[in-house]
Amino acid sequence: MERGLEHGNDEWNPRLERCATSRAREVAFKGLAFSSVFSDHMLVARYGNGAWHDVRIQPYGPLPLMPSISALQYAVSVFEGLKAHRTRDGRIVLFRPEQNARRLNRSAARLAMPEVPESLFLRGLESLLREDAAWVPPADVGALYIRPCLFSVDESVRVKPAGAFLFVIFTFPFGAYYARPVNVLVTERFVRACQGGTGDVKPAGNYAPTLAADQEAHDTGFDTVLWLDARERRYVEECGVMNLFVVTGDRILTPPLGGTILPGVTRASVVSLLREMGHTVEERPVAVDELITWHEAGRLTECFGTGTAATVSHVARIHYRGRDLVLPHQDGGPIARAVRDRLVGIMTGEVADTHGWVRQVV
Numbered sequence: 001m002e003r004g005l006e007h008g009n010d011e012w013n014p015r016l017e018r019c020a021t022s023r024a025r026e027v028a029f030k031g032l033a034f035s036s037v038f039s040d041h042m043l044v045a046r047y048g049n050g051a052w053h054d055v056r057i058q059p060y061g062p063l064p065l066m067p068s069i070s071a072l073q074y075a076v077s078v079f080e081g082l083k084a085h086r087t088r089d090g091r092i093v094l095f096r097p098e099q100n101a102r103r104l105n106r107s108a109a110r111l112a113m114p115e116v117p118e119s120l121f122l123r124g125l126e127s128l129l130r131e132d133a134a135w136v137p138p139a140d141v142g143a144l145y146i147r148p149c150l151f152s153v154d155e156s157v158r159v160k161p162a163g164a165f166l167f168v169i170f171t172f173p174f175g176a177y178y179a180r181p182v183n184v185l186v187t188e189r190f191v192r193a194c195q196g197g198t199g200d201v202k203p204a205g206n207y208a209p210t211l212a213a214d215q216e217a218h219d220t221g222f223d224t225v226l227w228l229d230a231r232e233r234r235y236v237e238e239c240g241v242m243n244l245f246v247v248t249g250d251r252i253l254t255p256p257l258g259g260t261i262l263p264g265v266t267r268a269s270v271v272s273l274l275r276e277m278g279h280t281v282e283e284r285p286v287a288v289d290e291l292i293t294w295h296e297a298g299r300l301t302e303c304f305g306t307g308t309a310a311t312v313s314h315v316a317r318i319h320y321r322g323r324d325l326v327l328p329h330q331d332g333g334p335i336a337r338a339v340r341d342r343l344v345g346i347m348t349g350e351v352a353d354t355h356g357w358v359r360q361v362v
């Protein structure tokens with residue numbers, strides 16, 4: 001029997017089908033690798049005939065899907081990524097989850113998909129986390145990564161807007177880490193995003209085309225790619241799947257959102273915190289030639305990437321056209337460290353949340 005919930009219905013009370021036994025107790029969270037073990041439950045909601053209905057929490061496991069669905073054929077699929085932390089006093093908190101709910105809907109609109117009501121996203125996620133609270137690692141040990149995704153289950157093999165969708169949220173714990181410094185290769189052969197494309201949203205289809213570039217980087221001894229703009233191959237845009245920050249002289253620069261940069265929640269939070277810490281942050285294009293000039297003058301002091309998974313990743317070396325720009329502070333510059341500590345402090349309840357960024361679930 002379907003519940004027949006309509007848009008605007010504020011309940012979204014999921015039907016619950018619990019695992020017979022929880023696997024949480026068997027898992028050692030310390031140092032646990034990313035996406036190596038998944039939590040007991042997932043949330044699944046269905047969309048059809050113009051409405052969301054049938055919201056469930058069920059054991060994490062296979063979904064029955066047809067091979068012809070447009071998620072598989074045409075990548076009619078978008079996703080999000082956020083984290084839950086356990087505070088030292090045992091609460092479970094989310095960091096700015098409404099930002100992810102809104103960004104999911106901007107991604108959905110770009111692919112002619114329906115919105116997931118913010119209340120379905122947030123209440124569904126909270127219900128799921130209450131069910132799987134035992135999967136949120138203790139403070140200092142790790143965090144719970146949350147992956148909401150929305151995809152088409154239309155069986156029509158025609159390139160047209162779809163009508164049937166699933167919204168799924170699954171989660172997994174991972175061990176806390178200070179992200180290892182990364183060595184990056186500036187690629188001129190491949191581009192990630194172009195004006196009018198989808199670089200400013202999170203469709204699944206953005207990521208498969210980056211794999212060959214990443215492979216080339218790995219094969220030549222780098223961790224990931226530093227992307228240049230598609231038009232001139234002159235301006236640095238993002239660092240792998242992270243937003244980029246550059247510290248030079250007394251300024252901190254980050255490429256402006258302008259259609260080709262993913263508006264990271266971490267990026268926006270880092271910009272706010274850096275400004276509060278008294279730094280000058282400019283959102284402006286940064287040419288790769290400028291990086292070389294600053295490096296030669298000894299004024300390229302830090303470079304770092306930001307994103308949900310690693311929070312802040314220090315860039316140790318940038319390779320461009322046979323040149324190696326080796327940055328000082330090989331294991332993390334003082335500005336990157338300070339802003340990371342402040343941000344992680346807010347995320348884990350150790351630093352006062354003066355922005356209203358943290359949302360308590362349990």
Ligand SMILES: *Cc1c(COP(=O)(O)O)cnc(C)c1O
Pocket residue numbers: 081202238240241242243262263264265266267306307308309
């Ligand atoms: C998700 C993502 C980011 C980081 O966004 P956050 O909201 O900070 O996690 C940055 N760049 C790309 C390309 C991404 O997909």
